[in-house]
Amino acid sequence: MKSAVIVFPGSNCDRDLAVAFEAATGAKPAMIWHRDTELPDDIDLIGVPGGFSYGDYLRSGAMAARSPVMQAVAKAADRGAYVLGICNGFQVLTESGLLPGALLRNAGGHFVCRDVALTVENAQSAFTSRYEAGEAIRYPVAHHDGNYFADDATLDRLEGEGRVALRYAESVNGSARNIAGILNEAGNVLGMMPHPERVIEAAHGATDGKRLFEGLVEGLLARA
């Protein structure tokens, strides 16, 4: 099972994500610099981490989305590799067109940094298979651009196709329909603002995020 974490100038959650991938898969992920143009053909799992790529200049994730490596990420996603974008990673995935919509400035204009209550909406994706549908969980958030926006037709489609994976169970950032995480059409790309990699071991004070990574590994083993 091969995993990779993409590193942009300004990424700051790449190592946390690497620790989470290693704990779940049993092997260290390849750390891939954003200028690289290729990923191994047999890559199974790609993490697009949180942080402030390019200092959030222009729009969060906009410049990173144009990094050479993102074409390789899109190609890997096309052939079914799992792609997990967390926080800035979610912003990069919307900016690069792998996921619909956009992450706008938080309603209220403040950076929000705290644990939030979430509901698992779809427990059938590879990312959420270890949770129950409707389960209440808590992950931390830390962002200023987490206000998910899409037009009504796109939102209706996401809801209708079960592509809202996670929803805030409280008011956090003004996101349309309280959306915290969405899937692509094929279900192998997930973008989410909350940070599961920050709650995977007892020392973190909570372990709600652990099952997300375990579910992914289970999904990959089932495919093999």
Ligand SMILES: NC(=O)CC[C@H](N)C(=O)O
């Ligand atoms: N923790 C993060 O990934 C921060 C994301 C992003 N740069 C924001 O603040 O909106």
